[in-house]
Amino acid sequence: MASKGFFTKSFLLYHRILHRNLSIGKLYRRTLSAKLPRYPSQSTSPPSFDDISNKTLVIDMDEWLLKSNSIFPYFMLVALEGGGYLRGLLLLFSYLFLYFFASEELMLKVMVMFSFCGMKVDGFRLDRAVLPKYFLENVGLEGFEVLKKGLKEAKGVVCVSRRVPRVMVDGFLRDYMGVKEIMGREIGMKYGFFSGVLMDWNEDKLAQKMEDVGGDVMAFGSCFGKYSQQLPFTEICTRTEQEKKNWNTLPQDMYPNPLVFHDGRLAFTPTPMATLAMFVYLPLGIVLSVLRSLIFGLLPYHLSIPLSSLTGSRSYLVGQPPQYKTGTNRAGGQLFVCNHRTLLDPIAISAGLNRPVTAVTYSLSRLSEIISPIQTARLTRNKEEDRRRMSTLLARGDLVVCPEGTTCREKFLLRFSPLFAELTDRVVPVALNTRVDMFYGTSTSIFKFMDPFYFLMNPRPEYWVEFLEKVPTEGRSIDVANGIQRKIGEALGFELTVLTRKDKYMMLAGNEGIVKA
Numbered sequence: 001m002a003s004k005g006f007f008t009k010s011f012l013l014y015h016r017i018l019h020r021n022l023s024i025g026k027l028y029r030r031t032l033s034a035k036l037p038r039y040p041s042q043s044t045s046p047p048s049f050d051d052i053s054n055k056t057l058v059i060d061m062d063e064w065l066l067k068s069n070s071i072f073p074y075f076m077l078v079a080l081e082g083g084g085y086l087r088g089l090l091l092l093f094s095y096l097f098l099y100f101f102a103s104e105e106l107m108l109k110v111m112v113m114f115s116f117c118g119m120k121v122d123g124f125r126l127d128r129a130v131l132p133k134y135f136l137e138n139v140g141l142e143g144f145e146v147l148k149k150g151l152k153e154a155k156g157v158v159c160v161s162r163r164v165p166r167v168m169v170d171g172f173l174r175d176y177m178g179v180k181e182i183m184g185r186e187i188g189m190k191y192g193f194f195s196g197v198l199m200d201w202n203e204d205k206l207a208q209k210m211e212d213v214g215g216d217v218m219a220f221g222s223c224f225g226k227y228s229q230q231l232p233f234t235e236i237c238t239r240t241e242q243e244k245k246n247w248n249t250l251p252q253d254m255y256p257n258p259l260v261f262h263d264g265r266l267a268f269t270p271t272p273m274a275t276l277a278m279f280v281y282l283p284l285g286i287v288l289s290v291l292r293s294l295i296f297g298l299l300p301y302h303l304s305i306p307l308s309s310l311t312g313s314r315s316y317l318v319g320q321p322p323q324y325k326t327g328t329n330r331a332g333g334q335l336f337v338c339n340h341r342t343l344l345d346p347i348a349i350s351a352g353l354n355r356p357v358t359a360v361t362y363s364l365s366r367l368s369e370i371i372s373p374i375q376t377a378r379l380t381r382n383k384e385e386d387r388r389r390m391s392t393l394l395a396r397g398d399l400v401v402c403p404e405g406t407t408c409r410e411k412f413l414l415r416f417s418p419l420f421a422e423l424t425d426r427v428v429p430v431a432l433n434t435r436v437d438m439f440y441g442t443s444t445s446i447f448k449f450m451d452p453f454y455f456l457m458n459p460r461p462e463y464w465v466e467f468l469e470k471v472p473t474e475g476r477s478i479d480v481a482n483g484i485q486r487k488i489g490e491a492l493g494f495e496l497t498v499l500t501r502k503d504k505y506m507m508l509a510g511n512e513g514i515v516k517a
């Protein structure tokens with residue numbers, strides 16, 4: 001117990017010293033309105049929504065919108081995706097150590113400290129690129145219905161996050177939930193870096209916001225009960241975590257904005273136990289990744305496919321691959337046009353055909369080019385030059401092209417660039433799908449060269465390859481490209497979009513995804 005007291009005091013002292021020295025440490029104070037109602041009704045029954053046009057809804061994100069109140073996974077995502085494995089390990093151990101005796105507030109401050117301390121403020125995009133997927137998967141349908149109605153009919157909606165810092169929830173609430181007024185705890189910053197010090201929650205600021213928005217205030221979340229005498233609530237709706245367990249999860253087709261793009265390596269929710277399991281598995285994963293790379297790099301497909309399945313990976317071939325016939329069109333080889341799931345797509349097609357193909361690529365790292373078991377050729381994004389290069393390659397043999405120009409992880413197809421339709425009179429559309437259980441094999445980071453290794457590091461990575469009927473390329477190339485996108489979309493059950501590589505990179509990385517040749 002003595003050590004617990006010492007640790008707690010030391011941490012709080014450190015926190016106070018930093019807090020005092022930080023520029024945003026001066027918290028806003030103001031006197032609350034004297035006319036506030038003192039005893040609002042608190043109810044666990046469904047909120048009365050007859051006419052909310054003159055009401056302001058204040059919704060606590062953790063306690064009302066999200067089903068599970070566990071916030072550790074979001075901090076682990078920041079630590080691992082923004083900091084790396086060492087930071088993730090430190091966060092995990094500190095969490096497991098403090099779990100048994102620290103208060104919730106201390107745990108929160110420690111998690112913020114380990115996740116954020118020393119991280120660059122400029123370019124922090126995890127709230128837009130990584131975290132929304134995990135928040136969305138935790139949104140309760142019943143809680144969401146209240147938010148949706150509020151955004152449509154109420155005078156105003158304020159979303160409050162009292163535990164998860166505002167920088168972590170801003171992108172999710174703004175981009176995916178459509179909330180404009182967001183209030184949360186801030187993290188200290190110094191010299192362009194996060195200090196890791198979590199600022200105190202400021203109730204006065206919330207009161208001021210409610211006064212600004214105006215109208216009667218309905219609050220959603222049990223934490224508001226504590227402040228019911230200071231804040232102008234007319235009604236407070238609460239749900240316990242147990243009650244929320246019976247809520248449904250918000251289905252993907254009800255997301256106000258679809259989740260098309262997301263980034264980050266982790267393909268699972270990093271709860272403490274799941275994270276621990278990942279760290280234990282990691283050495284084996286690295287061995288598996290190297291082994292699978294060697295198997296595919298050195299052995300012919302009739303050996304590499306059964307051997308790699310012994311290591312846990314799976315490949316499925318749907319439909320009959322087209323027969324090999326040269327000279328069936330004015331070009332020498334056949335043109336395979338596929339959707340883009342990972343950098344390994346052309347290899348999966350080559351394995352499905354059981355013969356070598358050439359893949360045209362964009363933004364492929366030198367390392368990936370060197371270790372690729374099939375021939376690769378770079379595109380330049382200059383239409384004439386790319387047409388010339390692709391025609392030359394096609395005259396020599398089979399060619400694989402991914403006209404989306406970038407990978408997409410979710411069940412969406414990006415716009416198909418039409419250049420391929422001008423090269424030959426027939427193309428073979430190929431529908432591809434993948435499944436990963438621990439790591440995503442795609443990224444927008446500078447460590448893209450690791451993408452295939454991450455895919456192969458999964459305990460059971462899976463690939464589906466489906467060769468579709470040949471399609472003639474008559475008519476306008478854009479119509480042909482759209483037709484093939486539709487065909488592949490139908491085969492996979494994916495939704496079609498007109499989004500491009502630029503849209504993806506602007507959203508996830510804040511750049512246009514242009515790679516120097």
Ligand SMILES: O=P(O)(O)OC[C@H](O)CO
Pocket residue numbers: 342343360361362363364405406407408442443448513
């Ligand atoms: O890394 P991505 O998702 O931008 O995809 C790159 C493509 O493979 C370019 O050939």
